[in-house]
Amino acid sequence: MTSQNSNGFLRTTIENKIATLEFGHPASNSFPSDLLERLKNELNDLSNNSEVSVIVLKSSGSGAFCAGASFDELLAVSNQEEATKFFSGFANVLNAMRNCSKIIIGRIHGKAVGGGVGISAACDYALATTESAIKLSELAIGIGPFVIEPAVSRKIGTTAMAEMTLDTEWKSATWANQKGLYAKIFETSAELDTEIKAFSIKLGSYNPEALAEMKKVFWEGTENWSTLLYERAEISGKLVLSDFSKNALNQLKNR
Template sequence: MMEPYVKQHIANGIGYLEFFHPAHNSLPGDILAQLAQTITAAGNNAEIKVVVLKSGGDRTFCAGASFEELVNINDAETGKVFFSGFANVINAMRKCPKFIIGRIQGKTVGGGVGLASATDYCMATKFAAIKLSELNVGIGPFVVGPAVERKLGLSGMSQIAMDANNFYPAEWAKEKGLFTEVYADMETLDEAVEVFAQRLCTYNPEAMKEMKQMFWKGTEDWDNLLAERAAISGRLVLSAFTKETLKKFK
């Protein structure tokens, strides 16, 4: 079994950032911290003009936060730190001065939907169904909610947040504005990502930086907002309802 990793590869001005975990690309705290640091470093690397965010494997883009860590939370502070993992990655993505292209090859759950939503331009295969499953275990998509709402709108976000048992197809996500295009397979997706990223590399970096700031205007409070949301989730994970639910998954 392959070990979890975060790695970066630079080619022709494109910084490819890839994460992987053998448990369907679910992300524990240490991998999330590495991912946030790598995104920040890519933003400061003059060799990189455009960032592509991707995951390893050919099935699941990201299954969300590590369930193994979730079930072992026993106090509110640990809970807040746990849920801050995705908050830190999302904030690193919005602050990154480079455009981030999302390459979504397969199903995406919970925090993974938040990562996809925090990209600046997101491309997917037809297999990239999305689900916000947090309500199933007694919490909610509090941390990723702002990023998801920013892309899907309040109506779309609340729909999938409340309908926590079901996946929504990639075409639905495209219609709502999360995905810019949906492709038949990974090969076609990768070709399209490459072409688009290379085209962006021919543009003025200063213009793209200014545009990114414009796109994210109104999110300047997210450092505090997402920390507050992480605290809510950290408290709810200790509730009797959630503890009983997690026992069933154990």
């Protein structure tokens, strides 16, 4: 099944109880709100699909895995309600990943920025290439990684999260692997795909009820995300309307 429009595409294929969920957008696989909404809905549907035991989440192309929020849409927001709603889109996706009854394997084939780092962190098991550097540049544009912070800190710890947030430069895939964001890294996409295929087939052979119960265990202690992430979206929504953020976003767009 494919869902495609001017705001990007979402494609799901199911084979041998493995659902491959692929998203894509021409702007380095960034996320406008419409694509976030469709991703959330598809994750919820797959969570309730008895024909699926495992989800492989991936993005299209050979460039960036995900460039995070859509700059065009961030620049277009004109009030607190619109801005908070936009950032709530990422909160919705992270909560859908958290609440999904299926194990989610992340295929991180390239660089991830901002919300892309959050989505990588919300995967239950992320595999990546050596090209999959990560960056949290939100402070440089006058906001902060407020919505995704709980997901990232849960994976790499608060000390590493602080390092990423305050030092807004790229961190290598090796760094991300050492901190626990990536379970394994590979030199090529071909090697990555070979490992993902073997690992997803192995997981798909396990008792789906056992996998679902383990998923609950993995995410114990995150129940407050159902309110916390939206409180964080409100903070981001307020800050993105500042003159500092508008000027920074325009400078980035015009580079």
